[in-house]
Amino acid sequence: MNDQEVGEYWNRNAPAWTTLARAGYDVYRNHLNTPAFFAWLPPVAGLAGLDIGCGEGYNTRLLAQQRAHVTALDIAPAFVEAAQQTEAAEPLGIRYLVGSAAALPFAAEAFDFATSFMCLMDVPDPALALREAFRVLRPGGFLQFSISHPCFTTPHRQNLRDAQGRPYAVEVGGYFDYQHGQPEEWMFHAAPAQEQARYEPFRVPVFNLTMSQWVAAIVAAGFVLEGLQEPCPTDEQMVAHPFLRKARVVPYFLHFRCRKPLT
Numbered sequence: 529m530n531d532q533e534v535g536e537y538w539n540r541n542a543p544a545w546t547t548l549a550r551a552g553y554d555v556y557r558n559h560l561n562t563p564a565f566f567a568w569l570p571p572v573a574g575l576a577g578l579d580i581g582c583g584e585g586y587n588t589r590l591l592a593q594q595r596a597h598v599t600a601l602d603i604a605p606a607f608v609e610a611a612q613q614t615e616a617a618e619p620l621g622i623r624y625l626v627g628s629a630a631a632l633p634f635a636a637e638a639f640d641f642a643t644s645f646m647c648l649m650d651v652p653d654p655a656l657a658l659r660e661a662f663r664v665l666r667p668g669g670f671l672q673f674s675i676s677h678p679c680f681t682t683p684h685r686q687n688l689r690d691a692q693g694r695p696y697a698v699e700v701g702g703y704f705d706y707q708h709g710q711p712e713e714w715m716f717h718a719a720p721a722q723e724q725a726r727y728e729p730f731r732v733p734v735f736n737l738t739m740s741q742w743v744a745a746i747v748a749a750g751f752v753l754e755g756l757q758e759p760c761p762t763d764e765q766m767v768a769h770p771f772l773r774k775a776r777v778v779p780y781f782l783h784f785r786c787r788k789p790l791t
């Protein structure tokens with residue numbers, strides 16, 4: 529499967545995804561993953577940034593609100609159209625375009641930083657996407673990106689619950705069994721059942737790299753790996769959003785920050 533075929537899946541997901549995410553049902557993104565990402569992000573005010581795989585633009589808008597000059601791209605035209613409509617209604621100076629992480633339509637060294645929120649695990653060749661991100665960054669610039677945690681988002685995964693129904697462990701398996709684009713179906717389970725029933729489940733092709741393959745691809749692209757983080761909900765976050773409890777058992781997300789060396 530190539531990146532354009534993956535984009536067709538995402539384009540079909542886009543209308544329901546946009547509606548449900550904008551209704552607040554992407555609770556892991558809104559209340560755990562994104563806050564942790566921005567808490568870790570170096571200052572970006574005044575910098576030229578690229579958001580790779582922007583979707584309907586939720587995180588892109590947060591970047592622009594930090595006074596970064598943001599360009600954003602996504603492979604799915606329906607997502608870019610939704611993002612552009614919001615930009616037209618509430619301008620933040622964001623430039624959106626359709627394009628692929630695998631062939632970024634920008635000159636070398638065009639950006640001070642790049643972000644990618646939950647996109648790079650969805651591209652068939654993430655090593656190529658990392659090389660592209662490296663190419664468009666100026667020396668000294670950084671890429672910070674989030675992905676589903678590769679150690680716990682495996683071909684076999686089952687949440688285990690105690691007698692009271694509380695999640696206490698996750699059974700994982702098939703970690704080394706690479707899937708080249710086998711579609712997985714899922715939904716925002718925080719949405720009420722009647723809302724979920726109005727839409728087809730999302731279908732997302734899976735390309736599961738191991739942890740060591742991710743680090744090897746980052747290093748091979750030329751980056752220096754600055755750090756990793758694994759968002760974990762605080763007690764306060766779990767009280768406010770009990771849905772997040774499962775992400776306290778094992779990490780759901782993994783964040784990388786990589787730097788393009790000065791020389």
Ligand SMILES: C[S@@+](CC[C@H](N)C(=O)[O-])C[C@H]1O[C@@H](n2cnc3c(N)ncnc32)[C@H](O)[C@@H]1O
Pocket residue numbers: 531534535538539557580581582583584585586587601602603604607627628629630644645646647650651
């Ligand atoms: C899980 S969504 C995340 C969207 C957004 N970043 C957010 O955090 O809400 C993954 C996004 O990656 C996009 N995508 C997948 N493959 C891509 C590629 N090769 N190039 C650019 N975007 C891609 C999809 O269209 C989708 O919008």
